[in-house]
Amino acid sequence: xxxxxxxxxxxxxxxxxxxxxxxxxxxxxxxxxxxxxxxxxxxxxxxxxxxxxxxxxxxxxxxxxxxxxxxxxxxxxxxxxxxxxxxxxxxxxxxxxxxxxx
Amino acid sequence: xxxxxxxxxxxxxxxxxxxxxxxxxxxxxxxxxxxxxxxxxxxxxxxxxxxxxxxxxxxxxxxxxxxxxxxxxxxxxxxxxxxxxxxxxxxxxxxxxxxxxxxxxxxxxxxxxxxxxxxxxxxxxxxxxxxxxxxxxxxxxxxxxxxxxxxxxxxxxxxxxxxxxxxxxxxxxxxxxxxxxxxxxxxxxxxxxxxxxxxxxxxxxxxxxxxxxxxxxxxxxxxxxxxxxxxxxxxxxxxxxxxxxxxxxxxxxxxxxxxxxxxxxxxxxxxxxxxxxxxxxxxxxxxxxxxxxxxxxxxxxxxxxxxxxxxxxxxxxxxxxxxxxxxxxxxxxxxxxxxxxxxxxxxxxxxxxxxxxxxxxxxxxxxxxxxxxxxxxxxxxxxxxxxxxxxxxxxxxxxxxxxxxxxxxxxxxxxxxxxxxxxxxxxxxxxxxxxxxxxxxxxxxxxxxxxxxxxxxxxxxxxxxxxxxxxxxxxxxxxxxxxxxxxxxxxxxxxxxxxxxxxxxx
Numbered sequence: 265x266x267x268x269x270x271x272x273x274x275x276x277x278x279x280x281x282x283x284x285x286x287x288x289x290x291x292x293x294x295x296x297x298x299x300x301x302x303x304x305x306x307x308x309x310x311x312x313x314x315x316x317x318x319x320x321x322x323x324x325x326x327x328x329x330x331x332x333x334x335x336x337x338x339x340x341x342x343x344x345x346x347x348x349x350x351x352x353x354x355x356x357x358x359x360x361x362x363x364x365x366x
Numbered sequence: 367x368x369x370x371x372x373x374x375x376x377x378x379x380x381x382x383x384x385x386x387x388x389x390x391x392x393x394x395x396x397x398x399x400x401x402x403x404x405x406x407x408x409x410x411x412x413x414x415x416x417x418x419x420x421x422x423x424x425x426x427x428x429x430x431x432x433x434x435x436x437x438x439x440x441x442x443x444x445x446x447x448x449x450x451x452x453x454x455x456x457x458x459x460x461x462x463x464x465x466x467x468x469x470x471x472x473x474x475x476x477x478x479x480x481x482x483x484x485x486x487x488x489x490x491x492x493x494x495x496x497x498x499x500x501x502x503x504x505x506x507x508x509x510x511x512x513x514x515x516x517x518x519x520x521x522x523x524x525x526x527x528x529x530x531x532x533x534x535x536x537x538x539x540x541x542x543x544x545x546x547x548x549x550x551x552x553x554x555x556x557x558x559x560x561x562x563x564x565x566x567x568x569x570x571x572x573x574x575x576x577x578x579x580x581x582x583x584x585x586x587x588x589x590x591x592x593x594x595x596x597x598x599x600x601x602x603x604x605x606x607x608x609x610x611x612x613x614x615x616x617x618x619x620x621x622x623x624x625x626x627x628x629x630x631x632x633x634x635x636x637x638x639x640x641x642x643x644x645x646x647x648x649x650x651x652x653x654x655x656x657x658x659x660x661x662x663x664x665x666x667x668x669x670x671x672x673x674x675x676x677x678x679x680x681x682x683x684x685x686x687x688x689x690x691x692x693x694x695x696x697x698x699x700x701x702x703x704x705x706x707x708x709x710x711x712x713x714x715x716x717x718x719x720x721x722x723x724x725x726x727x728x729x730x731x732x733x734x735x736x737x738x739x740x741x742x743x744x745x746x747x748x749x750x751x752x753x754x755x756x757x758x759x760x761x762x763x764x765x766x767x768x769x770x771x772x773x774x775x776x777x778x779x780x781x782x783x784x785x786x787x788x789x790x791x792x793x794x795x796x797x798x799x800x801x802x803x804x805x806x807x808x809x810x811x812x813x814x815x816x817x818x819x820x821x822x823x824x825x826x827x828x829x830x831x832x833x834x835x836x837x838x839x840x841x842x843x844x845x846x847x848x849x850x851x852x853x854x855x856x857x858x859x860x861x862x863x864x865x866x867x868x869x870x871x872x
Contacts, residue, residue: 275735278742279691280698280715282723283731291732294793298736301794302680305752308759319754320761322581322611323567323810323834329610343474349705358700359708359717 267296375400377860380446380540380594387445388434394427394445398489401447405491405538408865413513414523414533416452418492419459423447430487442597442621444487449533449542452493453500454585455574456480459490463576464498464508464526467697467704467725477574478606479543479585486601491539494529498727499694500550500578502526503799506790507729514786515558516863517824521783524554524799527588531558534588536863541598542588547579548682549778549803551586552815556778556827559817559859561595561844562588566834567810568613571606579689580611582682582807590858592816592844596624599837616835618812623838624845630664632843635771639675640802640829645780648821653777656818656828659850660775660843670767670774674759675805681760682804683797684740684753691737694730697722732793761809768833773843776802778815778827802829812837816844817859818851825859 272292276283283291308314341354350357375383375397386392402420409415430445455461455473457480462468476484483490497507505513505528513528515521516536523532527544531554534542544551546564555562563586570585577583587598599620606612636657641650661667699705699721700714706724708717726734740749767774780801789795806813811834818828828847830840852858 272735275738277719279731279734279738280695280719280722281726281731281734282716282719284723287728287731290728291735294732295735295739298683298732298793298797299739301797302683302736302740302749302753304680305677305684305756306748308674308677308681308752308756314752314755317755317758319751320757320808321754323761323808324611324613326611331607339474344701347471347474347702349699349703350708356701359712359714361714363713 267292267299376404377537378540379591380443380589381597383446383540384443387430388440390434394430394489395424397445398423398427398447398491401491401539408536408538408863411514411519411865412516412532412536413511414449414494414529414536414538415492416462416464416495416510416529417460419490422458423489423491426484426489430489433487441486441601443541443601445489446541447489447491447539448483449492449494449530449539450480450490451496451527451530451542451544453496453545453576454480454543455576456490456493459493461493461576462510463500464496464510465725465727465730466509467721469509469704471703475574478571478608479602480574482602482604483543488541488601494527494533494542496529497526498730499576499690500526500545500547501690501729501733503549503553503796504786504789505529506786507727509727512786515783516861517559518783521785521824522557524557524783526550528554530588531555531560531562534558534560534590535861540590541594543585543598543602544588545575545583545585546807547582548686548807549800551588552778552803552813552827552829553799555588555815557783557825559825559861560588560590561592561814561816562586563595563599563814564806564812565599565603565837566613566618566812568611569603569616569618569812569837571609571612573606573608577693579686580693581689582686592841592848593621593624596620596841618835618837620838620841623841626842627846627849629660629843629846632665632773633771634660634665634667634843635670635767635774636667637675637774637776638669638671639673640776644798644801645777646782646821649777649779649781649826652819652821652826653828656847656851657775660847663846663850668771670771672763672767672805674756674763677756678760678805678808679797679801681753681756682800682808683736684749685757685808687733687737688740688750689737691734691741694734697725729793757808760805764805764809764811764833773839774831776829778802778829782821782824782826806831810834812840814840814844816848820859
């Protein structure tokens with residue numbers, strides 16, 4: 265297995281990470297070595313043995329944790345907006361979310 | 367240089383300081399000021415802190431003194447100063463998580479751990495340095511520069527909670543709080559020669575703890591003694607309805623266990639797979655000597671095999687990056703934190719990519735991309751799915767082992783503190799630091815690291831693991847071993863750090 269530069273560039277796009285060419289050059293061999301080392305999980309048992317092992321997503325056996333639906337005060341709006349990158353009329357100001365039609 | 371009175375306050379244990387404050391020998395304000403002075407004198411060199419909250423700390427200490435003079439009941443650590451990892455949201459202090467993407471963020475709320483510290487009258491001195499988003503084993507992944515190890519400033523203090531560990535080892539604070547996802551409390555505690563504990567998963571609330579890998583992250587205490595760690599453990603643990611994985615009705619009596627100092631008849635298992643290749647001979651020697659001491663104290667020692675532990679590291683380095691790739695999607699440049707671009711009509715997706723490209727460091731980018739790869743269709747079964755099955759095998763190994771023994775032992779880390787810069791561009795060598803610590807996170811069981819001696823002048827950590835919900839067992843073993851080692855050594859292990867002393871010749 266060997267990751268190509270194109271594959272790493274694609275991963276960066278999926279991850280919403282704008283990377284420079286230098287960063288890509290550096291990352292391709294590093295990710296390749298990391299993936300080769302973590303691929304060792306395949307050796308933990310034979311296919312037949314592993315077929316009978318259920319996956320664990322969580323160490324504590326709890327499902328569907330609910331709390332009472334009680335009204336609580338929310339965070340003060342001014343304090344929350346004070347931490348925002350841009351604000352307008354008491355709201356978050358965000359960049360354009362739809363592409364313009366050409 | 368500290369003033370005469372300070373020398374008697376910094377370096378003292380938390381339980382001891384709390385007793386002196388409670389009986390009026392010294393005020394909480396004096397204790398806090400002495401530690402702030404110590405930070406001012408030492409942190410230029412060590413860089414354990416990212417933010418020092420002198421005013422807030424003195425105000426908090428003043429409230430403890432006022433409560434005492436009113437005759438109010440004080441908690442067992444009231445007035446004792448503490449260093450807080452910069453991963454916990456704090457109202458009135460910035461929270462960066464060691465990242466440029468959160469630089470200058472002042473959270474509008476306190477993490478539950480922080481609310482509990484305040485309720486206990488514990489004085490938060492400031493926020494400590496860490497690997498960015500807790501990803502790393504050396505603090506070198508902090509966007510704000512590394513922390514130095516007080517035992518040898520040319521070496522790493524461990525990570526990711528390296529600032530917290532260094533602060534306690536250098537006597538800037540008697541207590542600290544960190545978080546442990548794959549060893550981030552135990553490994554820095556080991557290489558800084560102090561006590562560090564990862565409680566049972568679900569024991570300490572994750573509310574307000576910036577999430578890295580939600581099924582593994584757990585907050586926990588640092589201290590210079592087992593009893594101090596236990597007192598802090600009790601102060602921060604407890605059920606929290608704001609964390610859906612918090613365990614209700616669970617409070618391990620750890621302080622009582624730490625003070626018991628008796629291990630006779632306890633069954634202690636040495637994990638065969640956590641030793642040998644990759645472990646320094648001197649580290650293994652100190653470990654074996656400590657095990658022999660436990661045997662002399664009356665513990666029944668046996669060797670236990672946990673074959674799946676050999677696959678814990680690769681499973682961890684698939685599960686943690688997978689969860690992080692999802693968790694860190696919240697850093698989207700919209701509601702808080704850094705935003706790059708967006709003023710000239712660029713779309714939100716572009717702004718998000720540019721912001722994350724500029725705001726995240728190299729290791730965070732690597733992990734997000736590994737996680738994205740492991741979760742993508744076509745690779746999911748071979749990577750993430752298989753890692754989750756290995757996680758089951760590791761839990762089964764723990765269950766089988768705890769049928770035979772009460773606690774499991776291993777060295778905490780394969781090596782002593784390595785030189786700064788040595789592994790920073792070699793991710794898999796850095797990951798190998800976590801060889802012995804990741805199994806406990808994957809299974810959710812509690813684990814503690816305590817100093818068990820020196821190898822070439824640098825501290826070696828002993829790891830004690832216990833079954834889930836039985837945190838008190840490891841404190842019982844650690845308390846007894848600490849007392850015996852201190853007696854034989856003629857006192858506790860101390861870094862003896864003084865600023866400007868340079869690198870010890872060795």
